[in-house]
Amino acid sequence: MKLPRYPEYKNSGIEWLGNVPASWRVERFKVSVKSCRNGVWGGEPNGDSDDIECVRVADFDRARFVVNQGVPTLRSITEREREGRILEAGNLLLEKSGGGEVHPVGQVVLYEREVPAICSNFIARIELSAGMVPRYWMYQHAAAYxxxxxxxxxxxxxxxxxxxxxxxxxxxxxxxxxxxxAAIAVFLDRETAKIDALIAEQEKLIALLAEKRQATIFHAVTKGLNPSAPMKDSGVPWLGEVPAHWEIVPLKYVAELRSGGTPSKDNLDYWGGDIPWASAKDLKVERLGDTADHITQAAVESGGASLVRQGAILVVVRGMILARMFPVVETLVPMAINQDLKAVLPSARLSASFLAWLLRGSAGESLQRLDEAGHGTKALRMDAWTSIHLPIPPLEEQALVAEFVVKATTRLDELRTSAVRAIDLLTERRSALIAAAVTGQIDVRGEVAEVAA
Known part of the structure; x- marks a missing residue:
């Protein structure tokens, strides 16, 4: 889209703004603000008239710069505490506390809901001055962020x-x-909606690819590669039929489990060595050759950690990650692991690569064997998990299945990478368009007037 520029510009003197239209004022953000009041957390809801919805930072839609329509948190806030804090459509909400490396604190979103609510003490409610268009200021703060x-x-x-x-x-x-x-807000509403629709298509494709990937793995490791092979009932509901010549064996009979540990953090002689030490944060790949943290030989000799061999299969047995996924990782080098992981060591009846794919294919069944472990974490019930019945083909067939799955998932992963790249480019385009419009690098008045006409 090629849009005209304003006829005349001036130097704003502000780095993030650059040159702006000559007729525009440059002022502090607070000139746009009628009032800015911190939120309140209140007490636990008690089912009476003091209960009211409370917007938290978790309710921010950071992509669209608005509050999500569903606010699940109720808090007990007295009438006195509510004074000057009730949210109205058109208020801006400023994140005051929280944030992190990826999303630093300071996000501003727009409250568009008609439902009365308050915001938490981690947020400030901004009421805009007269003549300030809320959606424009939502976009300007987004550009500034x-x-x-x-x-x-x-x-x-x-x-x-x-x-x-x-x-x-x-x-x-x-x-x-x-x-x-108002014209800039209308323009950006329209154009960002188009970009958002394209992003949604790519996100849908990524979800479909993930489903296809899991289905491909599951079918290969439970049905084999020969569609004409005689089948038998496995006797295991989640497996259904399997090739007649495959065995059905509990995991604990074909693999050994090793536990991990964390050497003392107080002993600096144990850390910064050349031995990889894996934790859940390292299990973002399917084959692991190095880790973020390393320990020394002294740490191993102290008994604080022990090495597991190359070709071990690492799984998470405790942690928040289990609420969402079941990562399975094959080690490419000997390494130590922490206490939230288990190393699964295949017996001579199993190849490491096939076991890794088999455990990935049965991830849904593994996640059925979780218990609450406190503080929002989950833990595998180890007796139940090691009793999972798995289909075991002959070693030669295991190699063929693993080779097939590698090729099939590689193709799907390449498509996913392309979709992720497309989302990144669209997101960059969206951000650049917003910044260009709110700082006057493009003149959208004619565009909006033409569409209106």
């Missing part, structure tokens, strides 16, 4: 990022006329 304008106002406290809201609101923004604000 994408350019890192909020970072200078972040104060780090005990590992939690806190935003100095007064410092942030003293940052400079631009002030088009109310008509131009």
């Amino acid at each position: 994408s350019r890192g304008v909020n970072v200078g106002s972040i104060k780090q406290t005990s590992g939690i990022q806190n935003l100095d809201q007064n410092q942030y609101l003293n940052e400079q923004g631009v002030y088009p006329t109310e008509y131009e604000q």
